[in-house]
Amino acid sequence: MQNFDYQTPTRLIFGKGVISNLPEVMKPLGKRILLTYGSGSIKKLGLYDKVKELLAEFEIYELSDIQPNPKYDPSVLDGVRICKQHAVDAILAVGGGSVLDCSKAIAAGAKYDGDPWDLISYKVSAKDALPIVDILTLAATGSEYDCGGVISRTETNDKIGYVDPHLFPVCSILDPTYTFSVLRKQTAAGCADAMNHVMEQYFTEDTTLLNDGFCEAELKSLMTNTKIALENPEDYRARAELMLCCTYGCNGILALGNSASGWPCHGMEHALSAYYDITHGEGLAILTPRWMKHILNDKTVGRFVKYGVNVFGIDENLDKYEIANKAIEETYKFFESIGLPMHLKEVGIDESRIEEMAHHIAVNEGLENAYAPLTEKDITAILRDSL
Structure with a gap:
């Protein structure tokens, strides 16, 4: 700790x-x-x-x-x-x-x-x-x-x-x-932003049971209450819990005592919305599953197992890589289910500036120090996979 x-x-x-x-x-x-x-x-x-x-x-x-x-x-x-x-x-x-x-x-x-x-x-x-x-x-x-x-x-x-x-x-x-009057697109994008705030603090080297529990509960609450709010925009309880989840999500309390993560998805998405002025939460939804897939390895698989079992209820008796891949798939499916675009081309980003953006990210965001270090080559691959 x-x-x-x-x-x-x-x-x-x-x-x-x-x-x-x-x-x-x-x-x-x-x-x-x-x-x-x-x-x-x-x-x-x-x-x-x-x-x-x-x-x-x-x-x-x-x-x-x-x-x-x-x-x-x-x-x-x-x-x-x-x-x-x-x-x-x-x-x-x-x-x-x-x-x-x-x-x-x-x-x-x-x-x-x-x-x-x-x-x-x-x-x-x-x-x-x-x-x-x-x-x-x-x-x-x-x-x-x-x-x-x-x-x-x-x-x-x-x-x-x-x-x-x-x-x-x-x-x-x-x-x-x-x-109550927030549009569906903004409600969904806000959920994706808040979920990624939590994930950036959850996927890290040194964590505690307490913080893991906070993060897992936040993610489940965000997913549950976003779906309710999309069905009934004036459901006070759902809107209230969403608001409080978002308030808690980014002030550091979820990660006290954890090691730093580097916030790699935010680091990459900042370039997307700087170059193309896209909606931040949509960019994060597109990048997050691809980042997860890219960093999945023997060092990180344990975090994905815990994430899959505790957030999505995946059978803990399955092979660890099966659990991890199912967790990544469930993440993608959730974002897709609330109406978010899941490919960069859907938000007007083609391959023409991928290498330029990857270089900008590598130079400015310090992602070589992230939980799973990302080189310019890694960043380029994640952006291309997101097209």
Whole structure:
């Protein structure tokens, strides 16, 4: 069991109607608020008007149109400019993980005199950041309970996971009813993203029975409740459990004491969505079974056996490689069953840039240090198998 130093300072307020707590949460943070959101779904939900009503006594500035795979230019740069111009005290992110990820980069950039990309690219470390509160409308990334975010810089095809302890939200307001209107595609992709968060922490060298149990329960819950939510989008219990699974999935608690995994599927997928701007969860669903198949060997087969037996209920008396291969097949079949594309060509990616992306991944993602080390040749093979 590995040493660790862990702290999660984020307050979670969970359940129906908890947005009523918003004024009490925001009041200690200051009067000037940057409200960040996406393409306008919060207005259709009535959430925009509710926020403005609850914060009537505050001075509100707005940054809208934050895109999936949030962009450094214009969104981060525009947000930093607004914060500095109006001496913003705090950021309120309303939407999904992309809005929150973007808001985290803005929060750090607003307290930095140089180019905010210096922070995102780890050229310098943040010394401070604006406080962040979020109201979540999509269960997926877990950004509401961690100190990281992913930012894309289109002109260089970079998509960087930016992590800094200053970026934990002060408070996350989680009302599952705000996810009732999430489209099937987004619900399924959110499930795939969250499942892969769990898998990245499960498939590693040194684990504990406790963490394995957490991860296995998360995976079973995600699969069960996603299918229920797809059948009945307004099933509160399913939406609530999905939301909480996603919240727990990426803040490190599932892996305390485990050795590092390197997060290889995320490392590879970041290139796909940087180059082609595809939906992150869809890219992960396509890559994950191919990565599993590629790394299956005498060293890793034991983890796949445990995964297959405890998550999918595969007969433990079968040959270990039979169990492992069945587990990989079940993973593929589940993603397929919830309507996710399972080939890169289905999301507009052909073979023309496979080698370029593989080189980019090999140079930038450090996957030679992953649980199952990946060379550029390995990465190329996985991407080609995913076509």
